[in-house]
Each structure stands twice: as C-alpha cells, then as structure tokens.
Amino acid sequence: MTMLELQGVTKKFGNFYASKDISFSVKTGEFVTLLGPSGCGKTTLLKMIGGFQQPDGGNIAIGGETVNNVPAEKRNTAMCFQSYALFPHLSVSHNICFGMVQKKVSRAEQDNRLENALSQIGLMDQKDKMPGQLSGGQQQRVALARAMVTRPDLILFDEPLSNLDAKMRETVRFEIKALQKQHNLTSIYVTHDQAEALAMSDKIIVLNAGSIEQIGSPQDIYYRPSNRFVADFIGAANIHQAFVEPTDQNNIYRVSCNLGEMTIESQEAPQGEQVYVCWRPEDAELCDANSENSFAVDVRSMAFQGNTLEVFGTIGTHSEQEIRLQLSGRDPIQVGDRIHACLTRQAIRFLEEVTA
Numbered sequence: 303m304t305m306l307e308l309q310g311v312t313k314k315f316g317n318f319y320a321s322k323d324i325s326f327s328v329k330t331g332e333f334v335t336l337l338g339p340s341g342c343g344k345t346t347l348l349k350m351i352g353g354f355q356q357p358d359g360g361n362i363a364i365g366g367e368t369v370n371n372v373p374a375e376k377r378n379t380a381m382c383f384q385s386y387a388l389f390p391h392l393s394v395s396h397n398i399c400f401g402m403v404q405k406k407v408s409r410a411e412q413d414n415r416l417e418n419a420l421s422q423i424g425l426m427d428q429k430d431k432m433p434g435q436l437s438g439g440q441q442q443r444v445a446l447a448r449a450m451v452t453r454p455d456l457i458l459f460d461e462p463l464s465n466l467d468a469k470m471r472e473t474v475r476f477e478i479k480a481l482q483k484q485h486n487l488t489s490i491y492v493t494h495d496q497a498e499a500l501a502m503s504d505k506i507i508v509l510n511a512g513s514i515e516q517i518g519s520p521q522d523i524y525y526r527p528s529n530r531f532v533a534d535f536i537g538a539a540n541i542h543q544a545f546v547e548p549t550d551q552n553n554i555y556r557v558s559c560n561l562g563e564m565t566i567e568s569q570e571a572p573q574g575e576q577v578y579v580c581w582r583p584e585d586a587e588l589c590d591a592n593s594e595n596s597f598a599v600d601v602r603s604m605a606f607q608g609n610t611l612e613v614f615g616t617i618g619t620h621s622e623q624e625i626r627l628q629l630s631g632r633d634p635i636q637v638g639d640r641i642h643a644c645l646t647r648q649a650i651r652f653l654e655e656v657t658a
C-alpha cells in the first residue's frame with residue numbers, strides 16, 4: 303500500500319525554488335532516504351510532508367488522503383530532528399510520553415509503550431534522569447523513542463545522527479533500522495551522508511538544487527547512476543566524455559574517449575552519440591598493456607589503506623585527466639610508475655548525453 307505520495311510538489315522562497323516539481327511515492331513499511339548536498343531542499347521537503355511548511359504547488363497525500371491543508375498537529379506523522387530537542391525540564395520518561403499525552407493515549411497504554419521503548423533503547427535504568435544528565439547518543443535514542451511511541455503513519459528523520467561521533471552513529475543507525483523493521487514503520491530519512499543512505503535505505507531519492515536527480519535502490523544508485531551528479535555524489539567515480547559507435551552485436555558498443563578505444567556491454571542504450579561514461583575506482587585491475595579495455599596510468603600519489611591501495615594518476619599518453627583507482631593493498635606500485643589497468647565491459651556505464 304502507498305503510504306505517502308508527492309505529485310509535482312513545488313516550494314518557492316521569493317524567486318528561489320527550494321523544491322521543484324517533486325514526485326515520488328513511499329510504500330507502507332518502506333525506508334526511504336532523501337540524499338543530497340547542503341541546501342538541496344531536503345529539510346524543506348520533510349517540513350512540507352510533516353505540515354510545518356505549505357507547498358506552493360502540487361499535492362501531498364498520506365494514506366491516500368490529500369493533506370495539503372491539514373495542519374501539522376492533525377497529521378499522523380512524527381519528526382526526529384538533528385538536534386534532539388528534548389524538553390530539558392522533563393525526565394526521560396516524561397519526554398517519551400509527551401506525544402502520547404497530546405494524542406490522549408490511555409494511561410495504561412502509555413505505560414506499556416514506555417516500558418517497551420525504554421527496554422528497546424536500553425535506557426530503562428536512566429528513565430528518571432533529565433536530558434542534561436544523558437550523553438548525546440542517549441539523548442538521540444530518547445528522541446527516537448519519543449517519536450516512535452506515538453505509532454505514527456510516517457516517521458520523518460532529519461539527520462538524526464549528525465551530532466554523534468562516528469562510533470555512536472553506527473550504533474544508533476543499527477537501532478533505528480531494527481526498530482523501524484520491527485514496527486514496520488514507514489520512514490523518510492534525510493541525510494547528506496552517502497554511506498548512511500546506502501546502508502539503511504530501501505530506496506534513495508537523490509536531490510540536487512531542489513530537483514530529483516534519481517530514484518532507486520542503493521544498488522541502482524551506486525552501480526547504475528543516471529548522470530554525472532549522482533555518479534560523483536555517491537562514491538567516487540571517474541567520468542569521461544565519449545563518442546559511441548554501435549556494433550553489430552546486441553548490447554555491445556565501441557566508445558572512444560581519453561582512455562582509448564573501449565568496449566562496453568550495456569542493457570541500456572546510450573542517449574546519444576556523444577555521452578559521458580563512468581566507472582568506479584574499484585573496478586580497475588592491473589593488466590597487460592594489450593588487454594581489452596586497458597589504459598596507461600602515470601602514478602602521481604597513493605594512499606595505502608590496508609586491504610586496498612588508492613592510486614591517483616594521470617592517463618599517460620592521451621590526456622592529463624586525473625583518475626582514481628582502488629587496487630589491492632598488495633599490488634607493488636610506486637609513485638612515478640607507469641602502470642596498465644583495465645576495466646570489464648560491464649564496469650563502464652553510460653551517463654547523460656553531452657550537451658554543448
């Protein structure tokens with residue numbers, strides 16, 4: 303069942319479009335992430351879904367009903383923010399119960415949900431403390447519990463982990479995922495952290511300057527980026543302009559780019575004769591100079607990372623373009639070497655057409 307549907311949603315601040323013609327839908331129980339750089343309009347979208355901001359155009363429906371004119375307090379959504387925004391003068395228990403009191407949940411049911419939530423977030427023995435007496439990670443968990451106990455149709459997360467250190471981020475990330483799965487909570491999660499998005503989401507919506515660049519599973523977004531923005535924003539990508547010549551074999555293309563003549567196997571046809579192509583650093587392997595899809599790289603710098611070796615270099619003869627390879631940590635390479643690397647036919651992906 304569709305829990306949330308946005309159709310052509312637009313939001314303007316003066317002449318500036320914070321959201322431009324945004325359409326997507328979210329199924330019940332789905333975990334959907336809005337991912338994009340600072341200022342791309344993530345929080346604005348979340349606020350419109352929660353009812354804290356009104357769209358200038360388009361339609362927002364929750365559970366099949368248009369909510370454009372429904373105020374925030376009448377929508378069955380809960381928000382979990384970056385700054386946990388706990389009430390400083392209320393204990394952990396009272397913070398968690400706050401939304402249930404407003405929604406007039408019976409006292410017995412409140413106690414029941416509170417007990418459950420406290421044990422799930424591992425804070426049973428902290429329930430009488432005040433927020434100021436908790437660590438950042440603990441406060442974030444209380445904020446999470448407070449949002450979840452109201453059993454919202456939709457839970458809206460705005461960078462809930464960004465105030466936590468790396469280790470705590472990972473712990474709380476797993477807790478959010480576990481609770482979300484257990485209660486089959488429909489979640490919209492905002493982040494600009496691509497690793498978080500890839501690890502947590504059923505579906506990722508990549509935003510840029512108020513518009514959607516791509517919607518897909520984490521695998522789609524990573525392995526089948528639809529354009530340079532997505533390829534570059536999620537993971538590292540090497541991008542080249544290429545001329546495409548079809549071959550007489552199905553799904554096989556010959557392209558010429560500054561790596562040389564390459565052969566690509568792709569289910570999707572390129573959008574034109576001149577397109578961008580991309581590949582991931584980890585797709586490159588050392589090989590002979592005469593192997594298919596091989597190219598020379600002059601190694602300029604390296605970073606040993608244990609299991610892998612990040613190599614930065616230029617494409618020797620054809621161009622001074624900088625490229626990045628991720629090789630095995632055991633590959634015996636020195637700065638100044640000219641090495642030969644190659645790519646499989648499937649590793650090179652077509653992106654958008656080159657426009658003048």
Ligand SMILES: Nc1ncnc2c1ncn2[C@@H]1O[C@H](COP(=O)(O)OP(=O)(O)OP(=O)(O)O)[C@@H](O)[C@H]1O
Pocket residue numbers: 315320338339340341342343344345346347494
């Ligand atoms: N009330 C407002 N008035 C004017 N401009 C606004 C307002 N709220 C947001 N904006 C602008 O709209 C754009 C999108 O803002 P938004 O807060 O949605 O970005 P974001 O993707 O959440 O960024 P971040 O990752 O930094 O939180 C920004 O350029 C911002 O300056």
Ligand SMILES: [Mg+2]
Pocket residue numbers: 344345346
């Ligand atoms: Mg924001």
